Amino acid sequence: MPCCSCCFRVSNKEEKHASDLYSRSMGRLSSEKKIKLFSYAELRSATNNFHRSNHIGRGGFGAVYKGALRDGSGDVAVKVLSAHSRQGTREFLTEIDVIANVKHPSLVSLLGCCVEGRHRILVYELLPNGSLHGALLASAGDPSRLTWAIRRGVCVGVARGLAFLHEEMASGPIVHRDIKASNVLLDAGYGAKIGDFGLAKLFPDAATHVSTRVAGTAGYLAPEYALYGHLTKKADVYSFGVLLLETVTGKSSSRSFHLSDEGDKVLVERVWELYEAANLRDMIDPAMEDGCNEEEAVRYMKVALLCTQATPLRRPSMPRVLEMLEREDVRLREKEITPPGYVLRDNKDIHSTSMVVASHTVTEVAPR
Incomplete structure (x- = not known):
């Protein structure tokens, strides 16, 4: 029981840290970069409750769904951060911070995001021919x-x-x-x-x-x-x-x-x-x-x-x-x-990575 209690306290601490990070960052991003905030209900409706028929792929740390916004503004790609992804907190904020106001014909446009409760969602323009x-x-x-x-x-x-x-x-x-x-x-x-x-x-x-x-x-x-x-x-x-x-x-x-x-x-x-x-x-x-x-x-x-x-x-x-x-x-x-140069994995030892450059091989051993 003590072990479980310890794990629970660490989990709560990490979750609070992530929540604080979101709050500070979203306040700054919404004011500085004028991010459009979508409600979770709006995106759930747009994707038919994230129905599997609207699932179009996987992005970094989560699934991507096709959605149709009810305000008539068109179809969108809805990227949902996995609720179990601790690693994705900073990546989610990075993605917003990096391209919020970046406009270029060769970069996918970020339309907005949803930060509501435990939901972390990015909304992009939808490109009809996939990847x-x-x-x-x-x-x-x-x-x-x-x-x-x-x-x-x-x-x-x-x-x-x-x-x-x-x-x-x-x-x-x-x-x-x-x-x-x-x-x-x-x-x-x-x-x-x-x-x-x-x-x-x-x-x-x-x-x-x-x-x-x-x-x-x-x-x-x-x-x-x-x-x-x-x-x-x-x-x-x-x-x-x-x-x-x-x-x-x-x-x-x-x-x-x-x-x-x-x-x-x-x-x-x-x-x-x-x-x-x-x-x-x-x-x-x-x-x-x-x-x-x-x-x-x-x-x-x-x-x-x-x-x-x-x-x-x-x-x-x-x-x-x-x-x-x-x-x-x-x-x-x-x-x-x-x-x-190129990198090969040694299948015999998952801790070993081989760097191969032409006919020369150098093996780098990762810490266990």
């Missing part, structure tokens, strides 16, 4: 509908959004930390917008890097960040490079290539091998309809290899990446491309 992951990489997706023109537009759109976050924010650079196919949403015309800012980090002025706990998704994490928590804008550049490869190839970074004569290869590794063999055309997604510009698709994969180089300083900035994607007259300095 890039659902359209391109999921088993139920139909990659054939994503023509090269659409995929090119997706790559350019995400690059524009990241360039804006990194270089054009009045409040200072923002590193998203979770760029991946499921966080790229597609509007009615298949234009791309970056969503889910729960892990985003605002950089202090003049900071070259910050050391932080690792957050994000395996397969997209830059090695220096995954292993050492060393975060810079170049971590986003790396993740974008992986996303770029997925978009061109139609292959997921989380699934290995099973090559009987060479063993398993991750996406970045396989693309590098074919680049060295001057055979990148073999990686272009065959599901694309006729009319794929193969020369441009190969160029995009080379840009991706520039983005995923093992050494962060060798990766280009996002404005430079955008320039290389949009303008054919910008020369790619292929002689400067060095092998990519």
Whole structure:
């Protein structure tokens, strides 16, 4: 009984701390950033009591539902923070703080939130074509509908959004930390917008890097960040490079290539091998309809290899990446491309992570 009582007191203390944090933060955010506050009843009605038929996915720390606002203002995406998620408190507030008044064509717009009782809900614009992951990489997706023109537009759109976050924010650079196919949403015309800012980090002025706990998704994490928590804008550049490869190839970074004569290869590794063999055309997604510009698709994969180089300083900035994607007259300095870095898990020991850079392997052992 004493043990249970102790756990109960800790839980209450944590809950009170979270409640106080919300109260202080929401007071500031509502006055400074003019956040629209929705009632829980309003959002429950909009989603038909969060009915499973309106469930459209999962965001950071909670489920996402389609909703129709009763005031006639249109459909929305309602992201509900799990009531059991202690970790999500700061992420919820971060997501509001980061993008409350940020407006850009390549960023999903936050419409408001609900902070009522224990309910923590974010309300976004709804993008009707779902995520890039659902359209391109999921088993139920139909990659054939994503023509090269659409995929090119997706790559350019995400690059524009990241360039804006990194270089054009009045409040200072923002590193998203979770760029991946499921966080790229597609509007009615298949234009791309970056969503889910729960892990985003605002950089202090003049900071070259910050050391932080690792957050994000395996397969997209830059090695220096995954292993050492060393975060810079170049971590986003790396993740974008992986996303770029997925978009061109139609292959997921989380699934290995099973090559009987060479063993398993991750996406970045396989693309590098074919680049060295001057055979990148073999990686272009065959599901694309006729009319794929193969020369441009190969160029995009080379840009991706520039983005995923093992050494962060060798990766280009996002404005430079955008320039290389949009303008054919910008020369790619292929002689400067060095092998990519990538992180592999050792399945034999969950405490061990292997960092593989080309043919060199360094093993980092996490504390038990």
